[in-house]
Amino acid sequence: MLSRPALALACASALTSALVLPAAVAGDLHRTAGIGPVETTAMTAVTAVAAGADGRRDAGADPRTVARTRWVPQLPEVLRTLPPRSQVTSRRIVPGVVATTWGERTRRGPVRFAMVTVRWRAAGVSLDYANAGKVRDAATVPSMIDRDRAVAGINGDFFDRDGTGAPLGLGIDRERGLLHGRTLGWNSTFYVGQDGVPDVGMLSTHVTLRERPDIHVASVNAPEVAPGGVGVYTRAFGRAAGAEVTDGHRRDVRAVVVRDGRVVSSSARLPEGRAIDGVLLVGRGAGARRLATVRRGSRLTVSTSVDKRPLMAITGNTFLLRDGRIRVAENRTLEPRSAIAIDHESRTVMMLVVDGRQPRVSRGYSMLELARKLRALGADDALNLDGGGSSVLVARRPHTAARLVNKPSNGLRAVPSAVEVVYRPR
Template identity: 30%
Template sequence: MLGFVVATVVPSWTTASASASAGAAAVGRAGVEKPSEVVAPGVGYRAFTVRTSHGSARVHLVTVDLGRRGARAGLLYPGGVAVREKVSVMAAEQGAVAAINGDFFDIEESQHPGVQSTGATSGPAVLAGRPLKGAVPDGQRFGWPLPAGGSTQDVVGIGTDGLARTARLALQGRIRTAHAVLPLRGLNQYALPVGSIGAFTPNWGEASRARAACGTDDDRAAPCTPNTYEVTVRNGIVRSVARAPGSGRIPAGTVVLLGREAGADALRALTPGTAVRLDYHFSSTSRVPLASALGSHPIVQHRRALPGLDKAVAEPRSAVGIAAGGRIMRLLSTDGREGTSSGLTVSELANLLAALGCDEGAYLDGGASATLATRDHTGRIVVRNALDHGAERPVPNGLAIYSR
């Protein structure tokens, strides 16, 4: 159990109505040790300590009033799905006033010798209202075990109304020719479902696409299939074909279709000169279209921690909390592995978000990826939490906060 008491905190940067809607905030037994900092209008930062059965954990918290004019949130994106960059660098380059790391991703592994890791995330992503990438099969994801009912299709996002929300996004797509309609089951993914066809767009980056044909829907470590086929489509016409997945930059106006097993067999019917039409979108559980989104894993619903969350392993953690009908967003990251902070278990993290008044909460990547950065009083972007081994790990995406 977390050893914290619940007290009402009214940050100086919020309006009276926003602070009332945000609900109670959790602080350590020693109280909030650092007063709130105004990062920007509608955006505040504070740090505090909570005591647990395994030691104390240092918590860093950014709270955003998305209902305030000029305050907004969006996807922190390094310019390619298979590209990684430091949170602080992306935030500075994109004019954000605060940012946190995002989804779990395909990190270096030795399960498929000779196959390059891509650095791409496991879950879906939406950029500027358009699908950026789809979700890998559940058995192919990296990170902690999915809770009961969880899926790699789960996301946290910002609707076209500017408010935060959680949702589930499923890719729906078709490849149409004069003679056939083929299902599209992947978009810029480091792993494709067995027997499927996936599309890679210029948003993918330059990384090899070979990893997409490795593993199975249930086993990330399963061997790569030798039955693959690629079709390069430019301006709606098949230009070239290849037996093996390729790499390198995909030019504008070009899409590479990669099939594995039955998907590869189906693509062999597409010869150079064939006209191809590609259509895809996300089906969403959100009633409001999402302007941006990234993969995450629900751990709080209706201001209660979900059952079955891990209570044993304390690590640095990053998470997002949502309150006041999506108007209040909380970005939270903890210290751990360095100094005296123990980090939190996933169960403790969920209980903390609930005590902070969050109606919904979602877990992001943790460990060495856990990074929370904000603008300081000089206008520079600085990392607030203590990093693993003191080094900021490049990550493929995150959440960014902007304020005029």
């Protein structure tokens, strides 16, 4: 173990892309994340600034402690808030993107964390939506990241595991635009605005039928059409899902196909298993009866829009933090968790995974614990993403394959969406 002067000297001289740590810990990240070798030396007490009661850094911390420690510039600021003797391994992936793992001992058991921090103003770095190609397709996050040549990624939205496989909320890709979304429900969103700045908020998808404003359309490429409602499906969805989008109902339904601005067909049978050519409108109950009044051959212009016109967007089930305030209370269920958060002051996005269902290694987190941890790490806003067996965080150096940064509870699960970090050197 190094003395305090030796520790300060080690920190001051660590002007490399890796944080120097115990060999066992560094080797663990090397084996798990596969993102390159890590320098090793004996090092403890990585916290340089004490944490206050609200979980944020204490402005009254001993200034001599702060002065003794010089931090590698590209390492995340949040490392200063970790508890003393945390076992931390950190590695720069590309400029502005850092992967970090650490473990903590708590009264409820051990917890293991994996995090990728992204400086969104770093040259060549951007955040985007990722999927397997079609809305209802699924793939592992590493395969999505490799396909897009991204450098990091975290699993995304909750999805319809027992039906169409489609995500439940909003998905916008920088190049492909709107892929799926809803007018109401499941609107808690992480997004990147037109100015390139990440934010969170409640974003709704709007669909209009210009010639038939009396017909309200509530969703685009959603897993299901609400009872009495109408939904739109496009070729981005993948193959038509038949009665899977009407909860198995085959009566009192209607399918209308629009191609090149004209209604080409209207049927009481829902198409299934074939590619969607044009725009497919599906109605249930009262929605089906309204669609039945649309005549074949008539003009019908379908247009879509999303609040605030984001460049990319993805939804989760709830906000964990808004403006630094905790928005959840659940503190009993311990599960693997995934979240994406924003520290507006440092212009940093955090993608955090808490491993779980591994009692000897990591017990998982409650929702309240997750919110508190993100606030302690400096986050102002945070969104809860799909968790459990879906929780996965990956990173890759350019020209290498994506590797796991965390340890999923049940191996790699195929999921329909992810948030990815793209690096295109300028």
